[in-house]
Amino acid sequence: MVIYILRGKATFHQIGARACKNESLARRLILRGLKCCFLLLGALHIPSNAADPNYSAIALSDLARAKQVILDAHPAVALKTDQAFNDWFIQGYDEAMKLAMRAANQAQALAAVRYYISGFRDGHVAVWDPNAPSKAMWAGWTAQLRSGEWRVVHAASKWPTSLPEKGAMLIACDGLKPFEYIDTYIAPFVDRRTELGSVLDRLALLLSNRIPRDSIWEAETPRTCTFESNGKTIEHHLDWKNSDEGTSFLNVQQPRIGVESWGENRYWIYAQQFLPARLAEDELENAISAIQIIPEKAEVVVFDARGNNGGSSLFGYQLLAALMRRDTPTIDSGAQAWWRPSRISVDWFDRLARDELVRTGPKSIRYKKILEMKNFLKEAHEKSGPSVLVADSAIEGSQYPPPPDGNSFKGRVVLLTDKHCASACLDFSDLVLAVPGSLHVGESTSSDSDYLDITVVDLPSGLQMAVPQKVWIGRGRKANEPLIPEHIFSGDIYDTPSLRAWMEPLL
Structure with missing residues (x-):
């Protein structure tokens, strides 16, 4: 069963499979949604203040273009046999439109589009902001999944409020277990493939880090998280500050090939x-x-x-x-x-060929293969069109x-x-x-x-x-x-x- 709720005045959220298995949690979220339903008509209002960017209109425009790009270029559209893809192509767009109509800032405009894109559950379908600011926000600690338990792997040496110590076990955030919180409030806007370790690592960072390239709907949430350390259970209120320390310590210097x-x-x-x-x-x-x-x-x-x-x-x-x-x-x-052989693909390989010619010259193997592919797709496009x-x-x-x-x-x-x-x-x-x-x-x-x-x-x-x-x-x-x-x-x-x-x- 898929449930949609309104959290405060913010937006719709899809409750992930893990969360829905928890009957009491699902009931609590449904009740919260019912209490907020009277806000729906007001929530769908699109701001008209000309002095501010109309983020709703921006999100809707990007969303419409993203859908058209998929329609024009994605192989699944021509293949016609991928039922999950076909279902989400329509259903996901309708859900994302409801979010886009509520976008009140740049981060939410991006999050609305990514809600649609992440539903295809494919790392090769993605949206990002190439001009996203580099400055992140941090709550003073970072947790990752280690041997089946959520452990604090890094904590600030100084912070205005109390912090969990390194090694403490994360129990819950805003009343939800870590998996449930990620499934509900993070994964739908970033990457829903939580069965993959690399994806889960990335999503876990967003429990206590706000990274501009991975915008989620609500910026300074969760508000409280509970930890267990040395046999004691302690609740910490999260104090968000501008800092990239929560992710920079994970950077690993890679050797050259x-x-x-x-x-x-x-x-x-x-x-x-x-x-x-x-x-x-x-x-x-x-x-x-x-x-x-x-x-x-x-x-x-x-x-x-x-x-x-x-x-x-x-x-x-x-x-x-x-x-x-x-x-x-x-x-x-x-x-x-x-x-x-879409027009989009032909143009892309033409661009790749020009860039590779400048980078490596006309004799490089990669340039020759790119040029070969461009000519192949161009001929196919002119002969059969993009639907074959x-x-x-x-x-x-x-x-x-x-x-x-x-x-x-x-x-x-x-x-x-x-x-x-x-x-x-x-x-x-x-x-x-x-x-x-x-x-x-x-x-x-x-x-x-x-x-x-x-x-x-x-x-x-x-x-x-x-x-x-x-x-x-x-x-x-x-x-x-x-x-x-x-x-x-x-x-x-x-x-x-x-x-x-x-x-x-x-x-």
């Missing part, structure tokens, strides 16, 4: 970044050259994908091909990628270039992942794990849907939106299915010395 020796006859390949714009000049090429000269007597090679959350699948293939040469695995033979999906097997040549000549690596290949591995990182993982005798260690990955390869579109207010352009059919890894390591590391995944010591007996 490259190779280093790790003990005798073992090598460690850093594969943390597949985003072209974030790679230094010649960084990928230098890494490929270093991999190609790994000695034949090497016994173990580790591909370290910690911190990699996607980018260009071509980069991952090139790293693996530099090692495996003629024995480089191919993409799942039973899978087929189908593209929607086209298979990328129709493209002349392979999706990836031939692997380099030379002897293949004969030792053991190890894949190391964390919970943030998604999109192109998952494509890379699929290839590495297709190497005979490969070993997967670390944390379970994130996951993605069958819809991939995004295009980016501007919305009327200046927000930007991502929408996928292709759909996999027959892929071995199912939609929204993470990859689970054979050996799971339970410590700090970014503590490399401890991680390597743990890996020693596994090799």
Whole structure:
């Protein structure tokens, strides 16, 4: 059952599955909603003060454009068989419109649009503000889920009010258990895939941090949270201040793509970044050259994908091909990628081709593949229009270039992942794990849907939106299915010395 309530004069909220299982909670929320229903007519009033931005009109305009972009470019529209997508396309838009009509500030205008977008439960459908301010708000503590319990992992050394100590267990916020609060007031505006560890980490930050890029409807909530520490239960009132300390301590400095020796006859390949714009000049090429000269007597090679959350699948293939040469695995033979040749996609690949030409020149492999794809989609668009999906097997040549000549690596290949591995990182993982005798260690990955390869579109207010352009059919890894390591590391995944010591007996 799905319940919608009015919280104060603010908005509608969808109660998540976990919350609805709690009968007393559901009854309490329903009663709260009934008490507030008389506010509905006033709540739907759109401000007309010309001196202030009409955030409701801004949100409605962005929302309408977002729906049109999905209609024009998303492969599911042409596929016509994804019932969950089709249902939310209509239902979600109606619900988001009710929110948009109530938007009273910039954060709520963004939250209303993201309420619609998050309902597709797909990391490749997203909306963000490229000009969002960097300054965050913090309540003085940050909690994360650790071994099934919500624990304070960081607390300010000085704060105007009392704070829970590091290690304290979070019990509830504003009367709701952490999972219930996240499902009700945070996930609908950010990411509803709370079954994924990486998503839950991100949502948990918003219990006590207000991050402009992740706007939710109500800024300074929750108001009180209850903690247990040293056998005592203590309620703390949250005092929100301008500060980014609540998230900055989590930033981990990632090494550049490259190779280093790790003990005798073992090598460690850093594969943390597949985003072209974030790679230094010649960084990928230098890494490929270093991999190609790994000695034949090497016994173990580790591909370290910690911190990699996607980018260009071509980069991952090139790293693996530099090692495996003629024995480089191919993409799942039973899978087929189908593209929607929309005008939006043609324009996107035209832009990518121009940018890549400037960045790497006309001889680069990536530029040639982008240009090939642009011409393929343009021809398909002109021939059949955007309503017919086209298979990328129709493209002349392979999706990836031939692997380099030379002897293949004969030792053991190890894949190391964390919970943030998604999109192109998952494509890379699929290839590495297709190497005979490969070993997967670390944390379970994130996951993605069958819809991939995004295009980016501007919305009327200046927000930007991502929408996928292709759909996999027959892929071995199912939609929204993470990859689970054979050996799971339970410590700090970014503590490399401890991680390597743990890996020693596994090799």
